[in-house]
Amino acid sequence: MNLHNVIDQIEKVDPEVYDRLNGRRAAMKSLANFSGKLALTTVPLALGSLFKKAYSQAPSSAILDVLNFALTLEYLEAEFYNKGLAASGLIPAGDDRMAFEVIAKHENAHVVFLIATIKALGGTPVSKPTFDFTAGNGSNAGPFAAVFTNYDLYLAVSQTFEDTGVRAYKGQAGNLISSNEVLRAALQIHSVEARHAAHVREIRSRKPSAFVVGMPLPWITLNNSNIASPAVQPSYNGEELTIQGGVQIVGINGFEITKEYASEAFDEPLTKEQVLAIVDPFIV
Secondary structure (H helix, E strand, O other), rough: HHHHHHHHHHHHHHOOOOOOOOOHHHHHHHHHHHHHOHHHHHHHHHHHHHHOOOHOOOOHHHHHHHHHHHHHHHHHHHHHHHHHHHEEEEEEEEOOHHHHHHHHHHHHHHHHHHHHHHHOOOOOOOOOOEEEEOOOOOOOOOOOOOOOOOHHHHHHHHHHHHHHHHHHHHHHHOOOOOOOOHHHHHHHHHHHHHHHHHHHHEEEEHOOOOOOOOOOOHHHHHEOOOOOHHEEEEEOOOOOOEEEEOEEOHHHHHHHOOHHHHHOOOOOOOOHHHHHHHHHEEEO
C-alpha cells in the first residue's frame, strides 16, 4: 500500500478532508510519512478510524452500495483512458494527449479514493471487472471494435462514458443525502466528470469526422447525442426533458426559450438500473 499516494489522491478529490477531520492534518501527514514503519494490517485500521470520523460513524449499506456502483464506473473509465494512452499512435501528441493524460490521472485518482473510502467505512470494494471496450460482451467484436485504432471513434466513446458518468452520479445523489460528507465528495467527482465531458466535446468540435453530427458543436440537444452511432443512444434517452422542479422551461417568463434550448441546459439523472444496462455490453 502506498499510503502517501492514497492520501494525496483523497486530497485531490476532497480538498476539505483535513478540515473535516477536525485538526487531524498533522496526524494524517505523520501517518503518511511513517507508513513504511507500520504493518500493512495496521495502516487500514488507523486510516479507517480517521475516515469514519470524517465521513460518518455508521454508513448505511445503501451508501456503500452507491460507492461500489461508482467504483465500477470509475474502473471502466480509468482502464479506458489507460489503454487509450498506451495504444500506439491513437491520441495525437500535443494538447489532445496532455488533456487525456490529465483525464486519466483524475479517473485513476477516483478509483483510489473510492477504494480507500469504502474500506475506511467498513465496506468491501467490488473487484474490477474484465472490460470489452468494443461493447461486444466479451467478443471484442462489438460496434466499437476500432476504438483503440480510430481516434474519432475513441473520442465519441469517451464522450459517451463521461456523459453517462455525469448522469449516473446525479442519479445517485438522493441515496447519499443521509451523509453530507459522502454526498459532497460524490458531487465533487460529478463535477470533474462534467468537465471531462465538456473538454472531450470541445476536442470533437474541432475535429469533423464520420462520428460527429450537429456541427459546429456536438451538443446534447433533446435526446440527440450528436454521435453517429445508435449504440450510444441509451446514454442520452431522457435528456429531452424540459420541465425542471415542476416548472416548464420552454418560454418561461416570456423569454424565447425553445424546447431545444431548454433541454440543453440540464443533465438528467440516470437510475442505477439504466446505467448498468448501458455499461453491460462493455463488461465481460
